[in-house]
Amino acid sequence: MNVQKTDLVGEYLREIELRLSGLPLLQRRELLADLEAHIETARQHGAYSESELIEVLQRLGTPEEVAAAAYWEAGPQPPRPTYTPAPEPRSGVPAWVIGAIAGFVMLFLIGVAGLVMFARVDGESAPEPLRIEAPVAPPAIDAPAAPAPEPTE
Amino acid sequence: MSDAAQLTSGLRRGTLEFCVLAMVERDAVYGTEIVRRLGEERSLATTEGTIYPMLSRLRRVGWLDSKWSESPTGPPRRYYSLTDDGRAALGRFRAEWVSFRQTVDRLVGTGEA
Numbered sequence: 001m002n003v004q005k006t007d008l009v010g011e012y013l014r015e016i017e018l019r020l021s022g023l024p025l026l027q028r029r030e031l032l033a034d035l036e037a038h039i040e041t042a043r044q045h046g047a048y049s050e051s052e053l054i055e056v057l058q059r060l061g062t063p064e065e066v067a068a069a070a071y072w073e074a075g076p077q078p079p080r081p082t083y084t085p086a087p088e089p090r091s092g093v094p095a096w097v098i099g100a101i102a103g104f105v106m107l108f109l110i111g112v113a114g115l116v117m118f119a120r121v122d123g124e125s126a127p128e129p130l131r132i133e134a135p136v137a138p139p140a141i142d143a144p145a146a147p148a149p150e151p152t153e
Numbered sequence: 154m155s156d157a158a159q160l161t162s163g164l165r166r167g168t169l170e171f172c173v174l175a176m177v178e179r180d181a182v183y184g185t186e187i188v189r190r191l192g193e194e195r196s197l198a199t200t201e202g203t204i205y206p207m208l209s210r211l212r213r214v215g216w217l218d219s220k221w222s223e224s225p226t227g228p229p230r231r232y233y234s235l236t237d238d239g240r241a242a243l244g245r246f247r248a249e250w251v252s253f254r255q256t257v258d259r260l261v262g263t264g265e266a
Contacts, residue, residue: 027209034184034205037228041185044227059192060202069203073210 008050009039012057019067023074031070035060161198169197170207171250174216174235174243181220183230184208208233216242 013032020028042056060066169191176187188204191197211217216239224230235243258264 030209031205034208034231035202037231038185038188038201038205040228041224041230059200061200065200066202066206069200070206073206 008053008057009036012063015063016066019063020070023070027070027074031066035066158198161196165197165199168250169199170211170216171243171246172197173204173207173211174239174246177217177233177235178240178243181232181234183222183232184219185230187233211239215239 013035016035017028017032020031023031038060039053039056043053047053047056061069172191173187176182176190182190184205187208188199188201191199191204192201208217208219212219212233215236217233218236219231219233221229221231255264
């Protein structure tokens with residue numbers, strides 16, 4: 001019997017606590033302590049059975065109602081600071097996965113680069129582009145050198 | 154039904170806290186007792202668990218003071234009492250409320266004939 005009551009109250013308070021994550025720690029603790037004392041007082045005054053306890057909790061309101069009132073009374077400022085720490089645990093989990101993928105990609109690129117190098121050496125195709133580039137480069141340099149004729153006086 | 158509930162909660166929003174201040178005007182009252190008394194007023198349709206966050210706010214703005222005290226029969230009780238600022242706020246509300254109520258009565262047609 002006692003275990004069942006504790007489970008019911010514990011579950012109720014946990015449901016409320018889950019919804020209060022946007023509130024400052026001390027306000028959250030204060031409210032949960034107040035609710036706990038309220039329920040304990042009701043028990044002392046004769047709410048012994050589970051059905052009586054359910055009635056006490058129903059009068060307190062659903063976890064959604066209580067949490068909504070807590071946010072309303074807290075005002076618009078508090079929710080921000082607690083939102084920032086939330087993403088941290090998410091990024092921590094896949095970090096090693098990203099590292100492993102990056103490692104495989106690196107190995108793959110090194111392998112491909114090696115194959116390309118060997119392919120060029122074997123096919124003797126490397127010298128050809130060098131010969132083509134050489135004649136093209138000189139005219140490009142001559143063009144900007146056009147103003148040179150000025151000092152011919 | 155939901156329209157009536159919405160109307161009640163709208164009316165309650167700005168006035169319930171002053172009912173609480175008046176409740177602890179003379180003697181300190183513990184939280185659960187405040188909640189119980191408000192819960193007994195049917196026309197206020199109070200959800201008991203929503204009173205605690207309000208008590209917390211009234212304490213944070215400095216209108217209520219709270220002190221824990223041992224109880225002979227159960228868990229420690231948190232007694233609320235009125236601060237000087239709370240007393241001043243209650244005085245302002247009383248003056249404001251009378252003229253506010255009279256105006257609404259006159260405009261809505263609920264005043265004495």
